[in-house]
Amino acid sequence: MADIRCSHCLTLNSAGSETCKNCGRPLLDESAGWLDNLRDGSDSSAWSEPETNAKAGDDAQPAEEIPDWLQRIRQRSQEEQGQPQPFESADQAEDALPDWLQNLTPASSTEPSAETEDTGDANWLQSLRGAEQPSALEADAPGEPLDAGTADETPDWLRNMQNWQEDTQAQGAVPAAEQPIDEFAQPASEPLASPQEEDQDWLAKLAAQTGSALPVEDAGADWLANLEGGGESSAVVPPIQPSGVTDWLGKLDEGDEAEKEAAPAAEPPFNLPEETTSGSAFSWESEPSAAESAAAPENESIDWLHEFQHQEAPAQEPALEAQAPEEPEPVNAAADIPNWLGSLATQEPQETIPAEGMGEPSGEAFELPAQEGMPDWLQNYTPAETPAPAEEPILPISEEPQEETFSWQSLGMSAAESAPAAEEATEAAPFAASDLPEWLGQSGSSTPQYAFDQDLIPPAEPASQLQPATPFAQTGLPDWLDESGLALPAPEATGDEQLTEGSDENLEAADLPSWLQSMRPIEMVAPKAVSAEEKKTEKAGPLAGLSGVLPSEDLIGQYIKPPLYSVKLRVSEKQRVHASLIESLISEESQPQTVSAERSEAPQRVLRFLVAAILILAVLLPMLNFLPALPAASILPQELIAFETTLSDEAVLPRGSAVLLALEYEPGLSGEMQTASEAVIRQLAENDTRLTVISTSPTGPILAESLLAKAGVDPAFVVNLGYLAGGSTGLQSFGLAPVQAAPATLQGQLAPWNSGTLAGVTRLSDFSAVVVLTDDPDKGRNWVEQVQPALGGKPLLMVSSAQAAPLLLPYYNSGQVQGILSGITGAAGYEALTQSIGTASLLRGSYQYGMLLTALLILLGSLITGIITSISRSKAEKEA
Amino acid sequence: MRNPVATAIAIAVGLIILIGYFVPLGILFNIRVYLLDWAIGLAGVASVVAIINLLLVHGRKIKDRREPDRYSILLLLAFAATFIAGLVFGPASGTFQNIITSIQVPIEASLMAVLAVSLTFASLRLFKRRKGWMAVLFVISTVVFLVIGSGFLSIGTQMPVVRDILGALNMLPIAGARGILLGIALGGLTTGLRILMGADRPYSG
Structure with a gap:
């Protein structure tokens, strides 16, 4: 069980420890990276760590399963170089590897290759795949190290590689052929001794700047692996000029030799500091750093990485390829391409731009980290690189170990070749003439998928400036690499102008996709219709010769003469008649009316x-x-006869009985009423009737006195109660209580109620009869309505004028009035009935x-x- | 309702009097008598107020600067003389009564005669201005009833036809008069009910 290196402080911890003894942070399982496994040749699950920790050895491929693409690359390289296929001298696992991959094998040809023969090859490919897959890209993306929090996150596979290298050194099993690589790796380990966050950052940024050129990284990893095992062979194998390998490879060989001399310590390239390995950029950086760090200061140990990104890495590829036949492949390529390689192949079209921009902005990208704590060597890198002449002769790395710009110079290449100039890049592209696997080119072209940090990495510059950085831009690049855009020929000019000119000349008309063309505005494409007015040119006037002016003459011609409407009024016949009528009326008003002669008043007066x-x-x-x-x-009226009958009836009106005489007429009708009532008063007087006179009229009592005097009534039998105020109300009161209503006589004395003339009379019913003398039907009605009910059945007789008789007859017909004597005619009839001669009979003829x-x-x-x-x-x- | 108290009093008095017509109760009778006495007294006062108003109106006419009414002076003088004669002689005095019968009766009788002539002449003018069946009818009715009233047709009462015609003609004014009386009765009833219900407030309530 290998020791575990802390991913944070890089301290080597004993196996089985869970926490770092230096920083105390927990040691991840990733410490047993794939490189450890590669070193130990143990479980292949370590290879899967970079990809996904969950996958241990699912993707492990047998060593014998060499992918087709590797075989094709190998065959192509053999055909072009005329060299014997490395598979002839290599073991079975190497048959599937291309030449350049075969050159990678020496690093592990002896022990590591034997250990990882079965699964190591597939594992490290898987690790590469894991670094290139989207998920891994996101985790190890070049933009990600820009974050402070993620800068420390070194991929496991890099840690594994580091551990593996250390283990190899400890075992002392490094073959002699690996010494050159060790020389590269040795200085690279120095930064590891002093790991700093800044280094991690700039490496991460560098990786991001390079577009996380996975293909470059992968390629770098590969050729580094070749260098690891084939460093020695690189010295043996001459530069592969004729076979498509550019000069840089030869320079690389020279550099290798110089490195071999300068770097005695042989360390595997995987001992590169973890900080510098941002997943994919590791391989490219490790080798030059190893080569340059031997003589360069510690801070400048990774300078070569910057140029290595653009120039050196491809320059080493041919060397590795040259070594491949001699060195066994440390990695046994699998026969079948893993899925992730296939996915990379599909990303090839997208890889061109990032691949181009990968190398160019190196100078600018290094300026930004200098402001943010970039290490000194990195800060010095930019000024050292930018003034590098394009045509500077190639110097061995050993001669200029202190230079900041490592790149190809440290590898024996001229600075011009290592510069980001296009022509140098094209010339120095080591893989341009070699057959790189498709996955490598595709992976390198997949860098645009990474997100760039705009703060640290400026936007990509023109492709002409980026192309030089691609070491694969050679004529002999395989098709897959050409398609990836990495092998675009760079212009010869080194300056920006030259690049621009060359780029302009080589620019081809862009072919917009159909969908994009369909999105173009129609106005931009469709010709604009020109109206006739715009086409028309003014012929006269100050605007003569001008087109598109406002029309003037035509507008005038457009006007039409307005229609004429008749003002004659249409009048119908009816309206004419009405009009004539109104006219005649108006004319009549103006004519004076003829005044008729006034008649004489004489005939009328006569x-x-x-x-x-x-x-x-x-x-x-x-x-x-x-x-x-x-x-x-x-024939006399019935009411008259009834009247006379009632008065003549002694049963009704016995002698000396009391009779109420109501005198209700006005002086104006006193002539008729006195004439009509004189006979009645005289008859009553003849019967010694006690008369009680009352009137609702103010003049009634006085007329009564005149009437009684004219009739010859004895005043001793007469009681004149005078005037009864209140009209009908007074009659109502008099009917209810005559004593209260008429307490006094006309003379101002108390009414002799129940005494004298009024003896036995306290109520109206005590009167034998009530005779009403009225010329007004309303007054007669009031007596009927208000007094008659209080008479107690006693007769109510009326003497009325001829005018009021018709209105009082209904009461006679109803029985309320027992007899009516009306007017002079009635009085005359009454006199006739009574056989008396009175005034009525005298006046009847005149009447x-x-x-x-x-x-x-x-x-x-x-x-x-x-x-x-x-x-x-x-x-x-x-x-x- | 501007004066609900007056309205309430009017309605209450009206109801009491009305109930007293149909319900022979002593208390209602006495209440009716008292209320009627108050009414008679109020009517007498109203006559005095009317006399005062008459004097004031004619006094203003006399004082009118533009057109002073000289006849108003005569009226006021006649009123004063009559009033003074009444106070001096009393209303039952023969002298005072001669003033009434010798002056007032001929004057009013003359006015009634002039009225009769004026009405006859007016009817003729109306017949002349408004020519139509109504005018003719009016003239015919006037002539007919003048003739009937004169008793000229009584000569022919011996004849049955004439008697019947005269009887029919005499019934015409009676019929018209009865219709008028019915109208008056209904109008009085309605007016009484409206006053009892407060719909009509002739007392400005």
């Missing part, structure tokens, strides 16, 4: 006097007995003649008027 004279004569003549009275009516004359006058006047009207109308009709 007529009036004539009528008055006739009437006066008609009244006087009967009174003067010049005209005989008309014969009295033989009859006056009534007849009036009726005649009305008839005569109506006839005359009618005749005159008809005559005038006939005249008017004749005139009309």
Whole structure:
């Protein structure tokens, strides 16, 4: 069981310890990384750690299962180089490996390869896969180390590699062929002795800058593995110029030799500091660091990594390939390509851009870490690299171990080749002429999937500047590598202008995908229709020659003469009639009316006097007995007869009985009423009737006195109660309580109720009869309504004027009134009944003649008027 | 309702009087008598108020600067003389009664005669202005009843036809008068009910 190295402080802890003895942090199981397994050749599950800790050995592939792609690469390299296939001299596990992978085997050709022959090859591939798979990429992405928290997270497989290297050194089983690699690795271990977070950061950033060029890293891992085992062979094998291997490989060989001399200690390249291994960038960085760190200061030990990213790593690939035939493959390639390799192959189109940008921004990327605690050697790296002349001669690494810019110089390559210039990159691309496995190119092109930290890594520059960094950009690159974009030929010019020019010249028209073309705005593509107005050119005026001006003449021509509407009013016949009528009315108003001659007043006055004279004569003549009275009516009214019967009935009105006489007429009708009632009063007086007079009219009591005096009634039998105020109300009260209602007489004395004339009379029912003299039907009605109920069956007789008789007759018909004597005619009839001669009989002739004359006058006047009207109308009709 | 108290009093008095007509109770009778006495007294006072109002109105007319009414002076003088004569001689005095019968009766009788002539002449003018069946009918009715009233047709009462005609003609005014009386009765009943219910408030309640 190997010791466990702490992933945080890199302290080596004894096996079985759970926590780090230095930092006290828990030791992860990942400490037993895949490199440990590779070293020990034990369980292959360690290989799966980088990918997923959960997967232990599921992806372990048998050593004999060499992928097809490896076989194709090997065959191609053999064909091109004319070298014998390494599989002929290698064991069975090496048959499936390509040449360059075979060069990787020496590092583990002896013991490690034997140990990991079965599963180690597959495991480390799996670890690479795990580093390249999206999940691993996210975890070990180049952008991720930028975070402080994740900078310390060294992939397990790197730790395993480190442990494995240490174990190898401890065992002293490193073959001589591995010494060059050990020389590279030895200095690399120095940074490990002083691990710093900054180194981790810049390595992480570097990995991110390089786009986490998995293919580069993987390739680097591979060729480092080859260097590990084939370092010696690199010295043996000449540069692979004719076979497509560029000069850099030869320089690499030279550098290897120099490194061998400068670095006695042989350490596996996997002893690179863990901080520098951000998953995939490890391999590329470990070798140059090992080579350069032998003479360079500690801080500058990893400078070579920066250029190694762009130049050196590919430069070593051919060397590794050259070594491959001689050195057994430490990794027995599996016959079947793992899934993750297949997935990388699918990412090939996306790998071009990151691969190009991987090497170019190195100079800029190193400037940023300098501001954030970048190590000194890294800070010095940028100025040392940027002024590097493109055509600088290649110097062995041993001669310039102190240079900051390691890259290819440390490997025996010129600075120009290590510079990010395009032409150098293309020339130095070691893998350009070799057949790299597809997975390698694809993995290298998968870097764009990583997220770049814009703070540390500027955006990718043009491809022309990035291409030089790709060491695989050679003419002999396999198809898969060409497709990945890593082998794009770099322009010869080193400057930006040259690069730009070269890039412009080589730029091809981009082929937009159909979906993108469909998204283009139609306005950008479709030709804009030009209206006729815009096409029209002004011919006259100050705007002559100009097109698209506002039209003027045409607008004028567009106007149409407005239609003419007739103002003649359409009038119907009916409207004309109405209009003529209104006109005639207006004209008549203006014409003066003819005033008829006023008639003379003389005829009318004569007529009036004539009528008055006739009437006066008609009244006087009967009174003067010049005209005989008309014969009295033989038939008298029933009410009159009833009246006379009642008064004449001694049972009803015995002699000396008390009779209430209500005098309810006005002085204006006193002539008729006195004439009509004189006969009645005289009859009552003849019967010694005690008369009690009362009136609701103020003049009634005085008229009563005159009436009684004219009738010859003895005042001793008469009690004049005077005026009863209140109208109907007074009558109501008088009917209920006559004593209270009429307590005094007209003379101002107390009414002699129940004494004298009123002896035995305290109520109305005590009167033998009530005779009402009225010329007003309303007053007669009040007596009927208010007093009659209080009479107790005693007769209520009425003497009325001829005018009021019709309205009082209904009460006679109803029985409420026992007899009515109306007017002069009724009085005359009553006198006739009583066989007395009174005033009524004298006036009856005058009354009859006056009534007849009036009726005649009305008839005569109506006839005359009618005749005159008809005559005038006939005249008017004749005139009309 | 501006004066609910007056309305309530009016309704209460009306109901008591009405109930007293139908219910012969002593207390109701006495209440009716007292209320009626108050009414008679109020009516007498109202006559005095009316006389005062008459004097004030004619006094304003006399004082009117633009058109002073000279006849109002005569009225006021006649009133004063009559009032003084009544106070001096008393209403039962023969002298005072002669004033009434010698002045008032001829005047009013003359006015009634003038009224009769005026009405006749007005009817003729109406017949002349408004020519139509109504005017003719009016004239005919007037002439007919003048003739009937004169008793000229009583000569022919011996004849059955004339008698029947006269009887029919005499019934016409009686029928009309009865209709008028019925209308008056219904109007009085309705007015009494409205006053009892407070719908009509002639006392400005």
